[in-house]
Amino acid sequence: MRVAHLTSADPDVVAHDLDRPYLEVAFAERGLELVSCAWEDPSVDWEGFDMIMVRSPWNYVEHEDEFRRFLRRFGASPRLHNPAAVIDWNLDKHYLDELAALGVPVIPTTYVHDGRDVTDALANNSDVDVVVKPTVSAGSRLTGRFAAGDRRAESLAHEILADGRAVMVQPYLDSVDTEAEYAVIVIDGEIAHRARKAQILEVGGTFVGGEYREVLTPTPVDHELDAAARRAAEACRDLVRARGWLSADAELLYARYDVARSAEGAVLLEAELFEPALFLPVAPASAALLAAAVDRRIASIPSS
Ligand SMILES: Nc1ncnc2c1ncn2[C@@H]1O[C@H](COP(=O)(O)OP(=O)(O)O)[C@@H](O)[C@H]1O
Ligand SMILES: [Mg+2]
Known part of the structure; x- marks a missing residue:
C-alpha cells in the first residue's frame, strides 16, 4: 500500500x-x-x-x-x-467562535475585519499584554505580543488586514510563559500523548531566541487542561459528523488541541485538524498508532 x-x-x-x-x-x-x-x-x-x-x-x-x-x-x-x-x-480560526458556541472553553477573542475597529479591539485588552494575529496562520506568521498601549500592535493589525486576513486580538496568557502550552494529540479518537510547547512570543513583536522555534517536552497529565482538550475534541467530532464531513461512527484520523490555563480556567487556543505537528520527537511510539x-x-x- x-x-x-x-x-x-x-x-x-x-x-x-x-x-x-x-x-x-x-x-x-x-x-x-x-x-x-x-x-x-x-x-x-x-x-x-x-x-x-x-x-x-x-x-x-x-x-x-x-x-x-x-x-x-x-x-x-x-x-x-x-x-x-x-x-x-x-x-480559518473563526472556527473558535463556533466551538465556543458549542460550549468549549475558548480563549477570549475579538475578531477585527475592518481597520476602523482596530483601536477599539485593542482597548478591550488594556491591562494585559495583547496578542495580535491573523485568522489564517501557521508557525506564528504575523503574530505578535505587545504591552498595552504599544502602537506596534495597531501596525501589525493593519498589516494583517492589508494581507487580506481578519485579525484576532486576544489577551496574552501568562501561563504560556510560566508552564507552557499543553497540547493533546488525538489519533483515531483516542488520546495518544500530550506535550508542552514552551513560550514563543516575546513582548514587543519578536520571538524568544530571535526566531520561531518550538521547544517541546513530554508532560504528565494535567486533569484540568486535559478536560478542556477533551471537550474541544468532542465538539469537533460532533460538528464534523453533524455536517456530514465524517460518517456518524467515524473519527478524525488525527488532531491536536492546544490549551492553556487562564484566570477563568483552561481554554482552547487552537484545534488543529489538518496540519498539526504531532510532536513525535517527544512521543515516538505514537507513530505506530x-x-x-x-x-x-x-x-x-x-x-x-
Ligand atoms: N493568547 C495567547 N496567549 C499566549 N500565547 C499565545 C497566544 N496566542 C498565541 N500565542 C503564542 O503564539 C504561538 C502561535 O499562535 P497560535 O495561535 O498557536 O497560531 P499558529 O500556531 O497557527 O501560528 C502559540 O504557540 C503561543 O506560543
Ligand atoms: Mg499554534
Missing part, C-alpha cells in the same frame, strides 16, 4: 517537519510505503495512492486560495485525511 505524505515544496517547511522520520519507520513496519508529495507539484498522481495523509503543507498560509482549490479536487474522497471539508473549515489507523482506513475503503 502506498500513502502520500502531503507536504510542501518549500524546503523551509520540510525542514520543520520533525514527525516525518518517525512516520516513515512506523509506516514501513506495517508494510505501508510513505511517499512525500508536495501539494503544489502538478506532476503528482494522487490517484496512485491508497491514502493521502495531509501532514505539513504549511506554506498554504501564503497560498490560501490555491490550497483550497487543490483540496476541492478530492471532494468527499475517503482517501484524503482529514477530509477536505474538515480542512476547509479548520483553515497513526500507521495502524491509516491501515484500518485503507482496509475499509471499498476498492473501485
Whole structure:
C-alpha cells in the first residue's frame, strides 16, 4: 500500500517537519510505503495512492486560495485525511467562535475585519499584554505580543488586514510563559500523548531566541487542561459528523488541541485538524498508532 505524505515544496517547511522520520519507520513496519508529495507539484498522481495523509503543507498560509482549490479536487474522497471539508473549515480560526458556541472553553477573542475597529479591539485588552494575529496562520506568521498601549500592535493589525486576513486580538496568557502550552494529540479518537510547547512570543513583536522555534517536552497529565482538550475534541467530532464531513461512527484520523490555563480556567487556543505537528520527537511510539489507523482506513475503503 502506498500513502502520500502531503507536504510542501518549500524546503523551509520540510525542514520543520520533525514527525516525518518517525512516520516513515512506523509506516514501513506495517508494510505501508510513505511517499512525500508536495501539494503544489502538478506532476503528482494522487490517484496512485491508497491514502493521502495531509501532514505539513504549511506554506498554504501564503497560498490560501490555491490550497483550497487543490483540496476541492478530492471532494468527499475517503482517501484524503482529514477530509477536505474538515480542512476547509479548520483553515480559518473563526472556527473558535463556533466551538465556543458549542460550549468549549475558548480563549477570549475579538475578531477585527475592518481597520476602523482596530483601536477599539485593542482597548478591550488594556491591562494585559495583547496578542495580535491573523485568522489564517501557521508557525506564528504575523503574530505578535505587545504591552498595552504599544502602537506596534495597531501596525501589525493593519498589516494583517492589508494581507487580506481578519485579525484576532486576544489577551496574552501568562501561563504560556510560566508552564507552557499543553497540547493533546488525538489519533483515531483516542488520546495518544500530550506535550508542552514552551513560550514563543516575546513582548514587543519578536520571538524568544530571535526566531520561531518550538521547544517541546513530554508532560504528565494535567486533569484540568486535559478536560478542556477533551471537550474541544468532542465538539469537533460532533460538528464534523453533524455536517456530514465524517460518517456518524467515524473519527478524525488525527488532531491536536492546544490549551492553556487562564484566570477563568483552561481554554482552547487552537484545534488543529489538518496540519498539526504531532510532536513525535517527544512521543515516538505514537507513530505506530497513526500507521495502524491509516491501515484500518485503507482496509475499509471499498476498492473501485
Ligand atoms: N493568547 C495567547 N496567549 C499566549 N500565547 C499565545 C497566544 N496566542 C498565541 N500565542 C503564542 O503564539 C504561538 C502561535 O499562535 P497560535 O495561535 O498557536 O497560531 P499558529 O500556531 O497557527 O501560528 C502559540 O504557540 C503561543 O506560543
Ligand atoms: Mg499554534
